[in-house]
Amino acid sequence: DAGVIQSPRHEVTEMGQEVTLRCKPISGHNSLFWYRQTMMRGLELLIYFNNNVPIDDSGMPEDRFSAKMPNASFSTLKIQPSEPRDSAVYFCASRATDSNQPQHFGDGTRLSIL
Amino acid sequence: QKEVEQDPGPLSVPEGAIVSLNCTYSNSAFQYFMWYRQYSRKGPELLMYTYSSGNKEDGRFTAQVDKSSKYISLFIRDSQPSDSATYLCAMSWSGGYQKVTFGTGTKLQVIP
Numbered sequence: 001d002a003g004v005i006q007s008p009r010h011e012v013t014e015m016g017q018e019v020t021l022r023c024k025p026i027s028g029h030n031s032l033f034w035y036r037q038t039m040m041r042g043l044e045l046l047i048y049f050n051n052n053v054p055i056d057d058s059g060m061p062e063d064r065f066s067a068k069m070p071n072a073s074f075s076t077l078k079i080q081p082s083e084p085r086d087s088a089v090y091f092c093a094s095r096a097t098d099s100n101q102p103q104h105f106g107d108g109t110r111l112s113i114l
Numbered sequence: 115q116k117e118v119e120q121d122p123g124p125l126s127v128p129e130g131a132i133v134s135l136n137c138t139y140s141n142s143a144f145q146y147f148m149w150y151r152q153y154s155r156k157g158p159e160l161l162m163y164t165y166s167s168g169n170k171e172d173g174r175f176t177a178q179v180d181k182s183s184k185y186i187s188l189f190i191r192d193s194q195p196s197d198s199a200t201y202l203c204a205m206s207w208s209g210g211y212q213k214v215t216f217g218t219g220t221k222l223q224v225i226p
Contacts, residue, residue, distance in 0.1 A: 004157070007165055032210065042218035043158070043202065056213065095211060102148050102204075102211040105157035 002026070003105035006092050012112045019078040021109045024073055025094030033093040033103060034067055034077050043091070049075065050097055082113045117141050120203055120217030128226050133190040137203035139216045144205040144215075147179050149188045152200045152219065161201075162188070163211070193224045196224065 005024040005058070013058050015021055025032045033048040047057040049069045057067070069075040079086055093103040120137045127133055135149075146165055150158035162177040164170045170177045178187040186205075190197055200219040206212065 016154075043216040045213065045215075048212065050212075082140055091156075097212070102146075102163050103214065104160065105150075107155075107157045 004092055004094050004104055005111050006090075006106035008109060010112075012114065013082060014114050015084055016081045017113075018078065018085075019082045019113075021077040021090050021092075023075045023106060026075045026104060027073070027091070029094035029096050029104075030072065030096045031095050031103075032069060032075050033092065033095075034075070035091040035105075037089045037091060037108070046056030046077070050088065065095070074105070082096060084113045087111055087113050094103070115140060116121050117215050118203065118205060119215045121220055122218055124221040124223060125198050126129075126223045126225060127193055129193060129195060129224055131191050131224075133188075133197070133202075133222060133224075135201050135220050136224070137184070137186050137188075138184055139205060139206070141215075142181075142184065144184075146206045146211055147177070147186050148204040148211070148214070149177055150202045150204060152202060153217040154199075158202055183224040187209075193222075195224050198223045 007022045031050050034046040035043050037043045046059045048069045050068045061070045089108045091105050091108045093105045094105045115161045118139045151161050151162045152158045161188040167181045172194040176189040200221045202219040204214045206214045209223045
């Protein structure tokens with residue numbers, strides 16, 4: 001089975017630009033999670049969805065960050081406008097809510113804001 | 115104080131050594147415990163997970179949970195160079211594996 005797929009793998013853009021990160025969860029998984037990883041703060045949960053509905057967005061740092069899940073097989077995390085301090089690796093993870101299985105992660109998007 | 119504390123390392127050991135990785139936590143509500151392995155430029159990969167106190171073994175890996183001391187460990191026997199990675203402990207409370215809190219990770223290097 002294909003794992004969690006994220007795109008792009010790398011993104012370099014200038015401060016002030018809009019950034020869109022994409023995620024395709026594992027088929028059959030109905031919970032989706034967005035994380036940010038930095039050296040200083042480790043892996044932090046930004047937001048998670050259950051059955052395409054946002055359940056907890058308390059980790060979203062600012063209004064510049066937004067996330068959507070229009071259907072069960074696709075989610076986006078958008079940063080507008082981007083700032084240098086948003087530079088990090090962003091991970092998407094998914095799981096089947098009614099299972100006894102933990103989250104499975106994609107390989108991340110390495111974001112650099114110049 | 116962070117909810118989950120993990121020594122960042124790096125930890126360097128010779129091939130064949132027994133490795134002990136540890137985390138402490140402060141929230142007694144945590145009930146589900148996990149260990150993830152993360153290779154450079156890759157996503158975290160689930161290694162082991164458990165709900166209960168005690169030991170759980172899987173090949174060369176043993177996860178140990180002591181809820182009374184709020185302490186979890188991962189032991190790696192006969193360590194191999196391919197075990198070189200960052201190991202993240204993770205835990206969650208009611209709701210199972212939905213909202214997970216991660217440690218910052220311990221970087222391990224196994225020297226051939």
